[in-house]
Amino acid sequence: MNSGHSLQGGTAVVAARRTDDEPDTTEIRRLTAAAGYEVVAERTQRRARDAGYGLGQGKAEAVAETAADHDVDAVVYDGALSPGQYANWAALLPPDVELLDRYRLVLGIFAEGAADRAAQLQVELATLEYRLPRLRQVTEESLLNQATEKGSVVLDVEDRIDRLHNELQAVSDRAERRRTERREQGFDPVAIAGYTNAGKSTLLHRLADDLSVESLGTGHADLDDTAAVEDRLFETLETTTRRATVGGRRVLLTDTVGLVDALPHDLVASFSATLDAVADADVGLLVVDASDPVEAVREKLRVSLGELDDPRGELLVVLNKRDLLDDGALDECREAVADLDRVDDVLAVSAVEGTGVDALCDRVHEALPGETLRANLPNGGDTEAFLAWAHDHGTVVGREYDGETVHFTFEARPALVERARARVDDLGGTTETPDGDG
Ligand SMILES: Nc1nc2c(ncn2[C@@H]2O[C@H](COP(=O)(O)OP(=O)(O)OP(=O)(O)O)[C@@H](O)[C@H]2O)c(=O)[nH]1
Numbered sequence: 562m563n564s565g566h567s568l569q570g571g572t573a574v575v576a577a578r579r580t581d582d583e584p585d586t587t588e589i590r591r592l593t594a595a596a597g598y599e600v601v602a603e604r605t606q607r608r609a610r611d612a613g614y615g616l617g618q619g620k621a622e623a624v625a626e627t628a629a630d631h632d633v634d635a636v637v638y639d640g641a642l643s644p645g646q647y648a649n650w651a652a653l654l655p656p657d658v659e660l661l662d663r664y665r666l667v668l669g670i671f672a673e674g675a676a677d678r679a680a681q682l683q684v685e686l687a688t689l690e691y692r693l694p695r696l697r698q699v700t701e702e703s704l705l706n707q708a709t710e711k712g713s714v715v716l717d718v719e720d721r722i723d724r725l726h727n728e729l730q731a732v733s734d735r736a737e738r739r740r741t742e743r744r745e746q747g748f749d750p751v752a753i754a755g756y757t758n759a760g761k762s763t764l765l766h767r768l769a770d771d772l773s774v775e776s777l778g779t780g781h782a783d784l785d786d787t788a789a790v791e792d793r794l795f796e797t798l799e800t801t802t803r804r805a806t807v808g809g810r811r812v813l814l815t816d817t818v819g820l821v822d823a824l825p826h827d828l829v830a831s832f833s834a835t836l837d838a839v840a841d842a843d844v845g846l847l848v849v850d851a852s853d854p855v856e857a858v859r860e861k862l863r864v865s866l867g868e869l870d871d872p873r874g875e876l877l878v879v880l881n882k883r884d885l886l887d888d889g890a891l892d893e894c895r896e897a898v899a900d901l902d903r904v905d906d907v908l909a910v911s912a913v914e915g916t917g918v919d920a921l922c923d924r925v926h927e928a929l930p931g932e933t934l935r936a937n938l939p940n941g942g943d944t945e946a947f948l949a950w951a952h953d954h955g956t957v958v959g960r961e962y963d964g965e966t967v968h969f970t971f972e973a974r975p976a977l978v979e980r981a982r983a984r985v986d987d988l989g990g991t992t993e994t995p996d997g998d999g
């Protein structure tokens with residue numbers, strides 16, 4: 562989309578500050594790169610937050626100087642700048658240098674990459690919610706200057722925000738209806754969520770019926786660029802859904818937009834359609850890069866879990882990239898996440914190498930809502946047609962031909978088991994009470 566929220570790209574100076582330690586600029590540099598800027602210099606500071614610029618004034622002036630020396634296109638500040646701080650920086654920087662704080666940067670990346678309707682609406686909503694308070698501030702100042710016209714801009718934005726909320730609600734409702742339809746057809750929705758670069762899309766390729774990890778990185782674009790895998794932040798900016806088979810059950814696997822560190826809560830919350838897909842799935846896979854420091858792994862999971870209120874299905878933590886860890890490090894990682902709320906299980910995999918993936922599939926299969934139906938059916942054409950239906954809508958666990966009778970065991974979602982039971986009755990067969998396993 563291009564709604565004026567996109568960034569220009571070019572060269573940039575990165576500015577970062579931390580109170581207690583030298584700032585680690587790895588992530589902000591990667592975000593800057595993902596937004597299309599080449600980082601040509603960085604200026605960091607270890608001191609308490611400063612009201613005027615976020616950095617101390619001397620450091621801010623040094624940043625401005627560096628920006629002028631390198632003739633850069635942008636200055637990137639690793640954090641949130643208030644409307645007042647924006648104004649202060651604008652007065653300091655050369656006139657044509659764009660000032661981007663962390664959120665503006667992330668929104669710009671989203672705006673550039675948002676590929677489906679829901680993502681576009683979400684980006685626009687998040688951007689406007691971000692801009693509104695800044696607009697209000699400018700408007701208040703100009704009202705003092707008698708330039709009253711700007712008041713209507715604020716009203717327009719508020720109006721647009723309301724409409725976006727409604728439209729997003731409609732998109733979410735449609736998606737929910739689609740999931741309901743799919744469930745009736747025997748497809749169980751499974752969602753993959755987590756931070757950017759955790760390996761969600763790689764896992765999708767590993768599990769999906771019509772994609773493969775081996776086809777990645779061969780340089781052959783034999784597939785569409787759906788769920789591209791890249792060592793770049795925010796590679797996936799749309800939800801992609803593929804079919805997969807786990808333990809004979811057909812699932813619909815959805816890959817979602819990644820979260821990023823230190824995004825403000827309301828910004829993450831704008832991604833409601835994305836979060837809904839996870840909250841409404843039968844199984845939610847929370848993928849995390851296990852090669853991150855353990856505290857980071859834990860914190861990322863804690864935040865992801867915090868955004869998911871009342872998930873419908875089980876939540877499984879997937880410690881990915883286990884090929885990068887030795888057994889000791891993996892144990893440490895498991896321990897760090899063991900006591901997180903609402904996690905039903907923790908599994909370690911390497912999406913790239915395939916280790917642990919079978920165990921993951923078994924566990925997903927176990928988590929799918931299902932019932933078992935045992936039936937005895939008269940051998941004949943109608944029964945064969947029913948068996949074909951059963952095969953398409955669930956798992957035919959057993960089928961034995963015994964003279965005039967077919968012994969049949971079927972596993973599927975409860976609603977489908979009900980339908981199967983009715984069809985068995987119609988066929989003149991008999992059913993046994995489900996024993997509740999599966
Ligand atoms: N060593 C190792 N690398 C992995 C593994 N899984 C994924 N990666 C790499 O991690 C990087 C990110 O993978 P993606 O699948 O694009 O990650 P993502 O979570 O979809 O990221 P976004 O789309 O940006 O949210 C790529 O370079 C992958 O090759 C793994 O199991 N082991």
Ligand SMILES: [Mg+2]
Pocket residue numbers: 761762763788789790796797816
């Ligand atoms: Mg991805």
